[in-house]
Amino acid sequence: MGAEVVIEGLSKSFGKQAIWRDVTLTLPPGEVSAMLGPSGTGKSVFLKSMIGLLKPDRGRCMINGVDIVTCSEHQLYEVRKLFGVLFQDGALFGSMNLYDNVAFPLREHTKKSETEVRRIVLEKLEMTGLNGADKKLPGEISGGMRKRAGLARALVLDPQIILVDEPDSGLDPVRTTYISQLFLDVNAQIDATFLIVTHNINLARTVPDNLGMLFRKELVMFGPREVLLTSEEPVVKQFLNGKMDGPIGMSEEKDSAQLAAERAMFEAGHHAGGVEDVSGVPPQMQPTPGVPTRMGAVRRKDRVMQILHGLPPEAQQSIIESLSPEEQQRYGVRPQRLATAGHRSVPAESSIPNHHQGQLPDDQVAHIPHPGRAGNHRLRPQDPGSGGA
Numbered sequence: 001m002g003a004e005v006v007i008e009g010l011s012k013s014f015g016k017q018a019i020w021r022d023v024t025l026t027l028p029p030g031e032v033s034a035m036l037g038p039s040g041t042g043k044s045v046f047l048k049s050m051i052g053l054l055k056p057d058r059g060r061c062m063i064n065g066v067d068i069v070t071c072s073e074h075q076l077y078e079v080r081k082l083f084g085v086l087f088q089d090g091a092l093f094g095s096m097n098l099y100d101n102v103a104f105p106l107r108e109h110t111k112k113s114e115t116e117v118r119r120i121v122l123e124k125l126e127m128t129g130l131n132g133a134d135k136k137l138p139g140e141i142s143g144g145m146r147k148r149a150g151l152a153r154a155l156v157l158d159p160q161i162i163l164v165d166e167p168d169s170g171l172d173p174v175r176t177t178y179i180s181q182l183f184l185d186v187n188a189q190i191d192a193t194f195l196i197v198t199h200n201i202n203l204a205r206t207v208p209d210n211l212g213m214l215f216r217k218e219l220v221m222f223g224p225r226e227v228l229l230t231s232e233e234p235v236v237k238q239f240l241n242g243k244m245d246g247p248i249g250m251s252e253e254k255d256s257a258q259l260a261a262e263r264a265m266f267e268a269g270h271h272a273g274g275v276e277d278v279s280g281v282p283p284q285m286q287p288t289p290g291v292p293t294r295m296g297a298v299r300r301k302d303r304v305m306q307i308l309h310g311l312p313p314e315a316q317q318s319i320i321e322s323l324s325p326e327e328q329q330r331y332g333v334r335p336q337r338l339a340t341a342g343h344r345s346v347p348a349e350s351s352i353p354n355h356h357q358g359q360l361p362d363d364q365v366a367h368i369p370h371p372g373r374a375g376n377h378r379l380r381p382q383d384p385g386s387g388g389a
């Protein structure tokens with residue numbers, strides 16, 4: 001099973017420029033998580049901090065009991081072996097063919113024989129759909145294949161955690177879906193913990209188990225996908241819909257004068273761009289038929305049901321609706337009566353009585369296993385405008 005990553009109060013700045021502060025989240029072992037955020041909010045800095053390439057100013061990042069913020073160089077070297085990283089362009093050596101690129105970490109970091117190296121390289125090339133491409137140079141293959149080769153190379157040391165930086169960069173929407181399918185298939189096969197940094201809304205809505213978002217130098221939220229996808233938080237809604245209308249601006253956040261000027265423009269009929277309304281929780285992509293069951297997804301179901309009481313009502317509703325009738329019976333829950341399409345626009349207070357602290361009415365959620373620790377779900381109600389629980 002993949003490693004759990006527990007991040008507490010992590011902050012990073014460059015000189016006087018704070019990038020993000022007080023980031024607290026847990027990547028559950030073997031689950032697929034994604035981090036969203038407008039450009040420049042520090043997503044790549046976050047990934048680099050997780051593998052110790054950048055040193056956070058404060059906080060903890062615990063991996064297998066080791067805090068990589070304060071550990072020794074030797075411990076960091078050992079912890080880094082748990083990671084596989086897929087960089088945006090695959091980061092392949094242009095003068096080496098795919099075989100040698102994928103073999104590189106094995107030759108560099110292990111004492112395996114060439115026979116063993118060959119077995120592993122061919123296995124990972126097959127796993128990533130690159131059978132027969134081993135002799136190709138990176139310059140001779142498509143961007144999608146380069147990413148697959150980068151993933152094959154990230155897999156050769158049997159990582160427990162896989163970090164992926166903007167997998168859709170340079171790919172068309174169809175190729176992006178294919179690489180997303182590959183992530184889920186690989187996750188099912190090796191049960192590694194995934195963190196994907198992305199701007200891609202389709203990917204964010206359909207691939208990960210958990211979703212987070214960085215904005216205004218803070219983690220706006222992080223938790224089960226249903227929380228962010230049903231959020232009324234303006235910055236989340238604007239991001240998911242790709243509109244100009246909202247707090248995210250061209251560079252930094254907008255000031256109130258710009259917000260007002262744009263609001264007047266949109267009210268006068270100017271198109272705010274993006275799509276009219278991307279909302280709701282679409283079904284999650286599944287591993288390709290024939291690929292093993294994703295054990296991370298199985299564990300997640302139990303985990304999310306344990307923290308269900310603490311989630312916002314819309315997220316609870318969506319989670320319950322995603323269960324099969326048998327699962328609903330096993331967990332002692334049933335779909336909320338008021339949970340119909342269009343209901344989301346009705347103010348929660350008036351339509352769902354007794355859901356204080358994000359709970360469904362008592363008669364509609366019953367016999368859920370005793371809640372464990374708070375898990376990943378984290379909203380920041382203190383954040384102005386946050387749609388927190």
Ligand SMILES: Nc1ncnc2c1ncn2[C@@H]1O[C@H](COP(=O)(O)OP(=O)(O)OP(=O)(O)O)[C@@H](O)[C@H]1O
Binds near residue numbers: 014
């Ligand atoms: N080594 C560095 N030294 C100084 N500033 C840096 C360094 N690396 C990143 N930054 C700054 O940190 C901020 C966040 O950068 P980062 O690349 O992490 O953003 P991002 O969210 O990944 O953006 P994008 O989505 O455009 O890739 C930027 O202002 C960037 O200039």
